[in-house]
Every structure is written in C-alpha cells, then in structure tokens.
Amino acid sequence: MRQFLxxxxxxxxxxxxxxGAAILAAxxxxxxxxxxxxxxxxxxxxxxxxVLAGSYLPLYREPSxxxxxxxxxxxxxxxxxxxxxxxxxxxxxxxFVHQHPQWRKSxxxxxxxxxxxxxxxxxxxxxxxxxxxxxxxxxxSWFAARAYLRARxxxxxxxxQWEYVAAASETQVDASRQPAFFERLRVWYGQPVRRPLPxxxxxxxxxxxxxxxxxxxxxxxxxxxxxxxxxxxxxDSALERTLYCGSGAVGAADFENYxxxxxxxxxxxxxxxxxxxxxxxxxxxxxxxxxx
Amino acid sequence: xxxxxxxxxxxxxxxxxxxxxxxxxxxxxxxxTDAAPYDEAAPVGAxxxxxxxxxxLGLVDQDGDRLTxxxxxxxxxxxxxxxxxxxxxxxxxxxxxxxxxxxLAGADRDVRYxxxxxxxxRDTPAAMRQFAxxxxxxxxxWRLVAASEDGVRDLAAVLGVKYQQERNGEIAHSAxxxxxxxxxxxxxxxxxxxxxxxxxxxxxRKATG
Numbered sequence: 001m002r003q004f005l006x007x008x009x010x011x012x013x014x015x016x017x018x019x020g021a022a023i024l025a026a027x028x029x030x031x032x033x034x035x036x037x038x039x040x041x042x043x044x045x046x047x048x049x050x051v052l053a054g055s056y057l058p059l060y061r062e063p064s065x066x067x068x069x070x071x072x073x074x075x076x077x078x079x080x081x082x083x084x085x086x087x088x089x090x091x092x093x094x095x096f097v098h099q100h101p102q103w104r105k106s107x108x109x110x111x112x113x114x115x116x117x118x119x120x121x122x123x124x125x126x127x128x129x130x131x132x133x134x135x136x137x138x139x140x141s142w143f144a145a146r147a148y149l150r151a152r153x154x155x156x157x158x159x160x161q162w163e164y165v166a167a168a169s170e171t172q173v174d175a176s177r178q179p180a181f182f183e184r185l186r187v188w189y190g191q192p193v194r195r196p197l198p199x200x201x202x203x204x205x206x207x208x209x210x211x212x213x214x215x216x217x218x219x220x221x222x223x224x225x226x227x228x229x230x231x232x233x234x235x236d237s238a239l240e241r242t243l244y245c246g247s248g249a250v251g252a253a254d255f256e257n258y259x260x261x262x263x264x265x266x267x268x269x270x271x272x273x274x275x276x277x278x279x280x281x282x283x284x285x286x287x288x289x290x291x292x
Numbered sequence: 293x294x295x296x297x298x299x300x301x302x303x304x305x306x307x308x309x310x311x312x313x314x315x316x317x318x319x320x321x322x323x324x325t326d327a328a329p330y331d332e333a334a335p336v337g338a339x340x341x342x343x344x345x346x347x348x349l350g351l352v353d354q355d356g357d358r359l360t361x362x363x364x365x366x367x368x369x370x371x372x373x374x375x376x377x378x379x380x381x382x383x384x385x386x387x388x389x390x391x392x393x394x395x396l397a398g399a400d401r402d403v404r405y406x407x408x409x410x411x412x413x414r415d416t417p418a419a420m421r422q423f424a425x426x427x428x429x430x431x432x433x434w435r436l437v438a439a440s441e442d443g444v445r446d447l448a449a450v451l452g453v454k455y456q457q458e459r460n461g462e463i464a465h466s467a468x469x470x471x472x473x474x475x476x477x478x479x480x481x482x483x484x485x486x487x488x489x490x491x492x493x494x495x496x497r498k499a500t501g
Contacts, residue, residue: 109342109346110341110342111342111343111344111346111347111450112346142449143446143449146446222445223445223456225448225449225452225453225454225455226454226455226456226464271449271452272449272450273449
C-alpha cells in the first residue's frame with residue numbers, strides 16, 4: 001500500500017501511453033465552454049470560495065431496495081457551501097501548533113497520529129527545508145486536520161462536497177462527462193510527488209476559483225471512512241471482503257471516471273491516524289446568507 | 293472514436309482491477325504514501341496501542357445519565373457500534389455479544405458490555421432502553437450509549453468502524469466486535485458476525501486475567 005501511487009502510475013500509465021496521446025489530442029476539441037455567470041469567479045477575497053448548490057454523479061451507487069440499477073437518478077445533491085481557496089499550508093499549521101501545544105510533533109497523542117505525523121518538519125516549531133511555509137502541509141492525520149479546522153471555525157469537506165467541486169475543470173463546473181479532463185487527472189496521478197512540495201497555487205485552478213484540488217496533494221475528507229460501496233454490512237457476514245473487493249466494482253456508477261476510482265481506493269486504504277506524505281487538507285464551512 | 297472508447301474500457305477495467313487489488317491487500321500493508329527517503333523510518337500504519345480514553349467524548353446512556361468515554365475505564369469492555377432501529381446485522385452483533393456473555397456466565401463480574409450508537413439522532417435514552425428491554429439485555433452489565441454526531445465520527449475513526457448514512461434512513465456499517473481492556477487499549481477486534489465466539493471469549497478472559 002505504501003507504493004499505492006507508484007503502482008497506480010505503473011499500472012495505468014505505461015501500457016496506455018499511445019492512448020493517452022490520442023485522448024490528449026481530443027482535449028483540444030472539448031472543454032472550452034466558459035462558466036456562466038461571474039459570481040463563481042469572485043474568488044479569494046476571503047480565501048474561501050462560495051460553491052453553489054448542485055448535484056453530481058458519485059462513483060458509487062447507493063443500494064436500492066427495488067434492485068433498480070439505473071444511473072440517471074443517482075445524482076447526489078450538495079447544498080451551497082464555502083470552501084478554502086487553497087489547501088492549508090505548513091506556515092498556517094505551524095501557527096496552529098504554536099497555539100495548541102498538544103498537536104506538536106512530539107506531543108500529539110498516539111491515538112490520533114501515527115509515527116509519520118509531521119515527519120517532514122525539522123522540529124516541533126521548526127519547518128526545515130522539506131516544509132516550505134507556503135507549501136501544503138502533509139503528514140497530518142484526520143484527527144489533526146479536524147482539530148485545526150475546528151479551531152478555525154471550519155470543518156473537513158464531506159466526500160460529496162469534495163467530489164462535487166472536483167468534477168470542475170478550469171472552465172466548466174461539471175466536467176464529469178469529459179474524458180479529456182479525466183485523462184489529464186490520470187496523468188497527474190501517475191506522476192511522482194515532488195519534494196519538497198511546490199507552493200500552493202502552483203497546481204490547478206478550477207472554474208470555482210478553488211486552487212490545487214488536483215495536481216498538488218490528495219486531501220482528507222470528513223467521511224473518508226464511509227462504507228462506500230453497495231455491499232455494506234447488513235445481512236452480510238463476509239463483511240470486509242464484500243465491502244472492498246468484488247462489489248466495489250459492481251456498485252460503480254461511472255466506469256469511465258478512473259481518477260475517481262483511484263481517489264476512492266486511496267480513501268479506503270486510510271485510517272484516521274495515518275499521516276501520509278502526499279495527503280493534506282482544506283476546510284469548508286456552511287454558507288450563511290449575507291456573507292459576501 | 294471507436295479506438296478511444298476501447299481504450300477507455302481497457303483503462304476502466306484496469307482501474308477496477310487495481311481497486312480490487314489495492315483494497316484486498318489493505319490489511320497486510322501500510323497505507324499509501326510516497327517513497328520519499330526522509331520518512332521511510334516511520335512505521336506507518338502500525339496498530340494503535342494507545343488508549344481510546346484519550347478521546348474526549350461526551351456520552352449519554354439508556355437511563356439518560358451523562359458520562360464521558362473515559363468513565364468506562366477500569367473494566368474490560370466487550371463493545372460494538374450499532375444503532376437500535378437496525379433490522380439485521382446490528383441484531384446479529386448484539387446476539388453475538390450475548391453469546392459471549394453466556395459463555396462467560398458467572399466469570400464476567402469485571403466485564404461490561406457496551407453498545408455505542410451510530411445514530412445519535414434517533415437513539416435517545418428511551419429508544420436505547422426499549423432496545424435493551426426487547427433484547428433482554430441485563431443493564432447491570434450492559435450499557436447503551438450515544439455520543440453527538442461529531443463524537444460518533446471520532447469514535448468510529450478511533451475504532452476503525454466504517455459507516456455511511458443512507459438516504460433510506462439506514463446506516464451501512466462494518467460489523468465489528470471489540471474487546472477493550474480496562475486501560476482503553478483495544479485487545480481484540482473481530483470483523484464480521486456469525487463466527488465462533490471462542491476467540492472473543494478467550495480475549496476477554498485474557499484481558500480480565
């Protein structure tokens with residue numbers, strides 16, 4: 001599992017290089033429609049961006065009592081919310097551990113972090129050369145990310161919120177029917193993580209004005225530990241097997257979205273105390289009427 | 293166009309395979325990360341031997357009494373996360389715990405059976421009391437407790453229970469039974485139901501030793 005991204009890159013990139021070129025060529029043709037309205041682009045004023053309500057097609061179908069396997073009505077609705085423009089940086093996290101000593105590298109409870117917690121920092125209050133201040137903080141557990149965001153009056157995005165925003169390309173808020181967009185994401189997933197990590201804003205800017213959702217690091221979600229596929233527990237004794245193996249593919253609603261497959265597989269491999277060198281986070285908060 | 297479609301199918305199939313392979317090996321292997329040299333020394337994913345009582349978690353039980361997770365210290369706990377309106381696996385989990393109780397009959401004075409609710413919205417003290425009555429749970433040994441919604445997330449994360457609220461009101465979740473020492477360290481974790489409870493019983497005996 002440590003080799004997850006590396007394996008993914010080998011499995012997915014190498015045999016299909018020619019195909020990749022063909023699909024990249026198709027990119028020139030599609031995906032250039034501008035976003036309607038300018039409100040979405042009014043970004044970064046408060047370093048949070050308003051994401052208007054809508055729906056998206058999740059990778060996995062929910063089980064249905066009637067056995068209906070149609071995809072059309074499986075879209076999930078997401079209410080309006082606000083999302084951080086950028087992932088949380090090393091400098092921001094450093095400010096947090098200054099205020100909350102219990103989350104310093106040497107102090108954090110072992111229940112909440114594993115041994116890789118802030119492994120790329122030089123010390124408790126010393127970033128060092130592998131952790132540039134303006135680069136996204138990584139090697140933080142789910143618990144740590146939650147504690148940080150709580151202190152800022154924010155929360156982790158749900159998988160629904162994250163995937164909803166992640167369906168946007170640079171120009172379209174819903175690029176979920178564009179193979180060329182998936183192809184570019186797939187190419188990114190195949191690339192090794194650069195060390196030290198580049199600064200925020202160097203990745204991808206989506207039509208929502210959200211930066212770096214793709215192209216820099218993966219990000220924690222609030223409910224990463226959801227029982228995400230159709231073969232969940234009720235009435236099922238061989239639980240974990242059915243949960244994560246065969247039925248994962250059977251329950252998929254969208255076989256073409258392989259970048260999403262990779263994200264779901266990655267989430268399924270995580271536990272809340274894991275600190276991973278390519279995994280950071282950003283916050284969301286509920287949208288309140290009247291907030292600019 | 294046909295070529296592209298065919299290629300896409302190949303890619304999708306590959307991704308399916310990769311997902312299955314990745315998922316199936318997840319128990320044996322540490323989590324996904326990069327192979328950067330500076331964090332190689334860290335044993336990522338080593339089982340937590342930390343006490344769950346480090347989690348600051350407010351609870352309310354079937355009698356409406358308030359307590360914290362740490363108040364459950366000092367006695368070995370046989371525990372699971374369930375919800376009372378569940379109609380299938382939760383009941384089997386509860387039955388499994390009752391079997392353990394029967395096998396330990398007379399020798400479980402220091403054992404507590406705890407059901408943590410996955411459904412704080414509906415699992416009020418009254419609903420939990422009703423569940424205990426319906427399933428003949430002896431509340432001198434059994435305790436049904438509910439946390440806040442946020443607290444449920446934290447506890448599930450600590451225990452490694454996966455769950456998901458569904459639109460039909462049910463909650464998909466991992467069926468797991470835990471033996472937790474009086475110090476809050478998880479001593480044994482059974483995944484799935486319908487197994488011989490002897491391992492769990494042995495784990496309880498060892499923990500109460």
